[in-house]
Amino acid sequence: MFGFSDKGNLNLITQALEAVGRKMRVLPDPSTVHFHLPGDLSVLVHRKYEDFINELVSKFPHEKEGILKFYDTCWTIFNSLNSLELKSLEEPLYLFRQFFQKPRECLTLAYYLPQNAGDIARKFIKDQELLSFIDAECFIVSTVNALQTPMINASMVLCDRHFGGINYPVGGVGGIAISLADGLVEKGSEIRYKANVTNVILENGKAVGVRLSNGKEFFAKTVISNATRWDTFGNSNVSSIGTLKKLVLSFSLICSFKLFFLECTGKLVKEELPEEEKNFQKNYVKAPSFLSIHMGVKASVLPAGTDCHHFILEDNWNNLEKPYGSIFLSIPTVLDPSLAPEGHHILHIFTTAGIEDWEGLSRKEYEEKKEVVANEIIRRLEKKLFPGLQDSIVLKEVGSPKTHRRFLARNDGTYGPMPRGKPKGLLAMPFNTTSIDGLYCVGDSCFPGQGVIAVAFSGIMCAHRVAADIGLEQKSPVLDAGLLGLLRWLRTLA
Ligand SMILES: NC(=O)c1ccc[n+]([C@@H]2O[C@H](COP(=O)([O-])OP(=O)(O)OC[C@H]3O[C@@H](n4cnc5c(N)ncnc54)[C@H](O)[C@@H]3O)[C@@H](O)[C@H]2O)c1
Numbered sequence: 001m002f003g004f005s006d007k008g009n010l011n012l013i014t015q016a017l018e019a020v021g022r023k024m025r026v027l028p029d030p031s032t033v034h035f036h037l038p039g040d041l042s043v044l045v046h047r048k049y050e051d052f053i054n055e056l057v058s059k060f061p062h063e064k065e066g067i068l069k070f071y072d073t074c075w076t077i078f079n080s081l082n083s084l085e086l087k088s089l090e091e092p093l094y095l096f097r098q099f100f101q102k103p104r105e106c107l108t109l110a111y112y113l114p115q116n117a118g119d120i121a122r123k124f125i126k127d128q129e130l131l132s133f134i135d136a137e138c139f140i141v142s143t144v145n146a147l148q149t150p151m152i153n154a155s156m157v158l159c160d161r162h163f164g165g166i167n168y169p170v171g172g173v174g175g176i177a178i179s180l181a182d183g184l185v186e187k188g189s190e191i192r193y194k195a196n197v198t199n200v201i202l203e204n205g206k207a208v209g210v211r212l213s214n215g216k217e218f219f220a221k222t223v224i225s226n227a228t229r230w231d232t233f234g235n236s237n238v239s240s241i242g243t244l245k246k247l248v249l250s251f252s253l254i255c256s257f258k259l260f261f262l263e264c265t266g267k268l269v270k271e272e273l274p275e276e277e278k279n280f281q282k283n284y285v286k287a288p289s290f291l292s293i294h295m296g297v298k299a300s301v302l303p304a305g306t307d308c309h310h311f312i313l314e315d316n317w318n319n320l321e322k323p324y325g326s327i328f329l330s331i332p333t334v335l336d337p338s339l340a341p342e343g344h345h346i347l348h349i350f351t352t353a354g355i356e357d358w359e360g361l362s363r364k365e366y367e368e369k370k371e372v373v374a375n376e377i378i379r380r381l382e383k384k385l386f387p388g389l390q391d392s393i394v395l396k397e398v399g400s401p402k403t404h405r406r407f408l409a410r411n412d413g414t415y416g417p418m419p420r421g422k423p424k425g426l427l428a429m430p431f432n433t434t435s436i437d438g439l440y441c442v443g444d445s446c447f448p449g450q451g452v453i454a455v456a457f458s459g460i461m462c463a464h465r466v467a468a469d470i471g472l473e474q475k476s477p478v479l480d481a482g483l484l485g486l487l488r489w490l491r492t493l494a
């Protein structure tokens with residue numbers, strides 16, 4: 001996980017846990033990822049920045065200057081981000097204060113806000129293979145190439161992995177949700193599980209509550225949807241799953257709905273798609289989902305010193321963004337052996353996959369397809385990294401995009417938003433307010449997009465904007481109208 005360090009301003013998981021009186025023990029990962037790329041290009045992203053740069057320069061010595069300039073630019077942006085107090089960019093008093101206190105940092109961020117990593121990389125680097133490597137660097141966190149990845153997001157991940165580092169919570173990442181939930185309850189919040197929100201209730205155009213599938217209604221000053229914007233507002237061509245995770249009944253009472261067996265169709269806001277959302281859907285499409293394989297294997301199949309995370313694209317750079325083209329692999333037991341019985345390891349293998357491949361199949365065809373597709377991926381891994389992998393398997397479970405849709409209740413099982421074309425950086429990303437009074441959105445279809453830290457930041461921004469709107473923080477209605485109007489206009493330029 002990113003965001004789990006004990007320093008800086010961007011360790012948002014640590015901060016979220018602290019806010020509810022919790023702390024988790026973490027294990028530092030000595031590397032972020034081991035890339036295995038076409039032409040036998042192998043790059044290990046070491047935790048220590050200098051080690052990573054030396055390794056990359058050793059593969060592309062003729063591009064030393066370009067490499068340093070590109071990653072230095074990332075650091076300039078990261079250092080600016082890391083110096084700010086992170087709050088709502090939709091709240092003018094805070095924004096002006098930040099501009100006043102940190103003008104250079106804010107102007108740096110404003111300058112890079114509409115830019116993409118691939119364009120910046122091309123200013124400094126000519127080698128096509130190195131540019132493809134930077135595509136892979138971006139793809140693993142955005143599921144798109146560098147030309148489509150906002151520079152601010154790329155800088156955040158390309159630097160924080162060396163600054164705060166990647167850290168693994170002992171016992172597994174599920175512990176994060178459990179700790180947060182325990183902490184919230186201890187602070188007086190109430191969490192309702194298996195509560196299927198199907199409608200946002202509107203009164204005179206204002207969101208005033210939610211209705212559950214069992215007919216129960218809850219009323220509130222503020223409603224916050226953590227469902228994707230497609231699930232919240234719907235889209236014109238695909239039936240969606242109604243979702244709503246977080247409903248704020250008042251600022252101090254947060255209900256987090258976890259729903260695992262929901263497959264109803266329809267959007268939460270039963271109104272015509274607002275213009276703002278049309279603009280969002282014009283700029284962003286749903287990224288594909290994933291095919292996931294969870295395996296238990298005999299430890300002897302892994303060579304000594306195997307790294308925790310791998311990214312594999314065997315022969316052809318053109319396959320990077322294609323479904324099933326590249327393979328992600330995490331082996332958490334490398335860091336935390338307590339997760340598996342002695343002598344065994346856990347492999348989480350995943351690859352991008354679209355829902356359309358998995359629909360319209362009978363139960364039998366579906367099960368058979370999962371087996372065939374998973375076996376092919378295991379065969380590729382066996383060939384590239386771990387000879388004997390197939391025979392070492394003691395447990396295997398395969399999840400398809402339909403699994404993601406069902407268990408995460410995300411429209412088409414999507415990983416998140418993906419730019420339809422070449423975006424203007426983050427300019428088109430909507431923030432938390434919506435065109436419906438009293439209704440806010442959080443999560444990865446809001447600024448700044450996919451990723452746990454990005455999503456945590458959207459939560460922090462939303463909390464601040466809501467606090468201002470319900471009178472817990474200072475606000476200026478005149479400046480609000482000005483800034484929100486300006487931001488709306490800027491989004492239409494993207
Ligand atoms: N590091 C990783 O490997 C990894 C893995 C998964 C996700 N992520 C990140 O998490 C981001 C997504 O975060 P998010 O918070 O936007 O979305 P999310 O999908 O994580 O949260 C949605 C949650 O809402 C619940 N839910 C859905 N419908 C509901 C309903 N009707 N009522 C109640 N609960 C409902 C789901 O069960 C799910 O837990 C992704 O962009 C991704 O980057 C990272």
Ligand SMILES: CC(C)=CCC/C(C)=C/C=C/C(C)=C/C=C/C(C)=C/C=C/C=C(C)/C=C/C=C(C)/C=C/C=C(\C)CCC=C(C)C
Pocket residue numbers: 002033081084086089098106109110113140141142152153154156157309310311328329330448449450451452453454457
């Ligand atoms: C408003 C205006 C107009 C202006 C203003 C200016 C300013 C001040 C600005 C500011 C800005 C800001 C603050 C921003 C922020 C941002 C952020 C925080 C961002 C973040 C981001 C993050 C991210 C993107 C992350 C991501 C991550 C991820 C996705 C991860 C993933 C992972 C995985 C998938 C795993 C892998 C594995 C293997 C390889 C195996």
